[in-house]
Amino acid sequence: MSDVTEVVEAFELALMHSRGLATDDVYGEAKQAVGSIRSRKGFLGNTLVLALAGGTGSGKSSLMNAFAGKDITMTGALRPTTEQALAWVPDPIDAGVEALLDDLGIRRRVPQDRYPRLVLLDLPDHDSLMESHHVIVDQLLPHVDGVVWVVDPQKYRDPKLHEQYLRPLVAYQDQFVFVMNQIDKLSNKELDSVRTDFLAALAQHGIRKPTLFLTAAAPAVGEPRGIEALVDYLSERLDAKTVSTHKTLADLRGVSYALQEDTRLKQGSGIEFPKRWSELRRAIAIMLVPDAPDAAPAGTQALFTELNNFVTTISVETGGSFAEIIRAEFDEARIEEELAGLSQLADEMKATTVPEAEPSSFMDVLRAFFGRGQQPDQVPDIDIGAVRQAIVRHLDARVGAPLAALLWRRAELAATLVHAEIEARRVERLVAV
Ligand SMILES: Nc1nc2c(ncn2[C@@H]2O[C@H](COP(=O)(O)OP(=O)(O)OP(=O)(O)O)[C@@H](O)[C@H]2O)c(=O)[nH]1
Ligand SMILES: [Mg+2]
Structure with a gap:
């Protein structure tokens, strides 16, 4: 997979081999640096991968259709509608993205040429897909850049969403975006109070500055609303991601350099x-x-x-x-x-x-x-x-x-560091595309 996670893993391996060879101080610093890079997680080459998650009927599939400008995934009044995850991927599909989807077991893939660097995953509602937040932490978050939590004005206080997912996942809040969908169902005044109430609920878990978008992905009347703001935000995230990928690679190289100097590997x-x-x-x-x-x-x-x-x-x-x-x-x-x-x-x-x-x-x-x-x-x-x-x-x-x-x-240490550098260069090439 063309994933920075793989680069991090390559550096972790090198780090393991440096144990006992590098001086304690240098090893300790390297370990800490790689650890903090590891916790940033979820980068994938030059593509932003987002999963749409949330309760059934909140409008995840409708949101995806609004992005696409046409119906690519089934929406419906019968619950739950999306039984199998679906990926909306730039065409031609990047080998790294393909491998990622294989890893996640997502077989349904719809090609798109609207946003060449955006992958959206339409997941079944959280009740059907994920028995617990552990699945998100273990299987989803390590691979994706973020999760878009889609809620609607009726169920934004759903205890399951809050107690089983958001509260335990508070440490990952940087990777979360929130969407309050179906706003066409509310008057402006109602929208204000619902929004405030939802923000208060998030704040209770410690999610203090959430990124929240208000949308109407499939309004009863008229065109979808609020989608452009979301798209703009995501393209900013993509740029930030490119910068941060370069930063990650630079940080990892710094670690590698320190280990090489300390162990005089080149000598x-x-x-x-x-x-x-x-x-x-x-x-x-x-x-x-x-x-x-x-x-x-x-x-x-x-x-x-x-x-x-x-x-x-x-x-x-x-x-x-x-x-x-x-x-x-x-x-x-x-x-x-x-x-x-x-x-x-x-x-x-x-x-x-x-x-x-x-x-x-x-x-x-x-x-x-x-x-x-x-x-x-x-x-x-x-x-x-x-x-x-x-x-x-x-x-x-x-x-x-x-x-x-x-x-x-x-x-062995030299070999693992060389391997890590090769991985770093591979990702660098992808980001440069
Ligand atoms: N009024 C209104 N209805 C919406 C909006 N977005 C979605 N809907 C409707 O809500 C229903 C559920 O939408 P879906 O997009 O299928 O919801 P989902 O989150 O994908 O549901 P699952 O696949 O069951 O998890 C559909 O009938 C949509 O037409 C909206 O912004 N406004
Ligand atoms: Mg759906």
């Missing part, structure tokens, strides 16, 4: 860890088990320098908070500990891989007696290859793999 991306690690482990194996059988293995200090330098180099090259994580995990004590384990392993291996001594033959005895020929080796003849291999395996398991895992986490 040391080509550190060639596998190649360098394999050189190092080989060097250490040779230091512990030299080629010449009588050469002494390298001392603890030399081994320490080798491994410690490696860890330091990797951490300096990657840098930022990530360097600290590597150094914290592989501090000097850990390196000493790993090397002690390694020396012990090498000693044990040397002891067990000495090839079986051949039983002395009569010729050996003779050679020894005459002092000729080979003296038995002073240094046991060990299987160098096997010992080195064991050292390499041990080093891999104890140091190489954990280091690679840390680097992998960093690579």
Whole structure:
């Protein structure tokens, strides 16, 4: 779906991967920023998507017909009339909008060429469609830009509308528009008092500055009224939406930038860890088990320098908070500990891989007696290859793999941030259309 929500989700994923890699402060700020962007919700590319909701007979379908300038959806005196949701969508239909309608399970789609960036959803009345406000919060609001609550002069105080929907949904009031329809049924004086009364009811829930339009979508006499004001308002909302989409994307990029800076993601991306690690482990194996059988293995200090330098180099090259994580995990004590384990392993291996001594033959005895020929080796003849291999395996398991895992986490963060940027650009292109 060509939805900013998807971009937000991509950033949330990146945020998840930055946990423990970014410093606490930066992570905390990023989390808060993405959270507040998330709560803005409901953007969809460059199209304004509005759902018409309200009690049966209030005039939702009539309102849609008034927008269209012709009858596109059934209205009627028999209740409820609209049994299946219907979408009024710009033709050609945007792939993102199409996906949105699929998500919402709206199959009936009427193409329109009046308002190229407006989608209206005619929903069945709230009694039939939505068992509770949870459906609106979970299924509708995350996908649409707003809900137009349509009421009529008889039922604007309907307790169901107020107690089951408006009161629990007060947190979403920015996404709501109210329409008092069928005003042709009222005298000016009655209209005034109904309007005041409705505003008072909304204020009771904490909806203090509602956007309220007064319409007659299908008056008994004459043309529809109040529709233009609603259209003007919606086109303003659309412009605001474009601005806010750009703002959202800019905010998300800010978060991404902060995370990249903090974790120095761009630094040391080509550190060639596998190649360098394999050189190092080989060097250490040779230091512990030299080629010449009588050469002494390298001392603890030399081994320490080798491994410690490696860890330091990797951490300096990657840098930022990530360097600290590597150094914290592989501090000097850990390196000493790993090397002690390694020396012990090498000693044990040397002891067990000495090839079986051949039983002395009569010729050996003779050679020894005459002092000729080979003296038995002073240094046991060990299987160098096997010992080195064991050292390499041990080093891999104890140091190489954990280091690679840390680097992998960093690579994952980089990948998720790149993905988020790709999503951001996709939406940006849509908004620019
Ligand atoms: N006088 C008058 N009648 C209206 C107006 N708007 C709608 N009506 C009538 O009210 C009845 C119900 O209108 P609908 O548009 O079908 O109402 P709805 O909200 O879509 O109803 P459901 O589909 O059942 O949820 C119809 O008979 C309309 O002609 C209006 O502004 N003035
Ligand atoms: Mg209807």
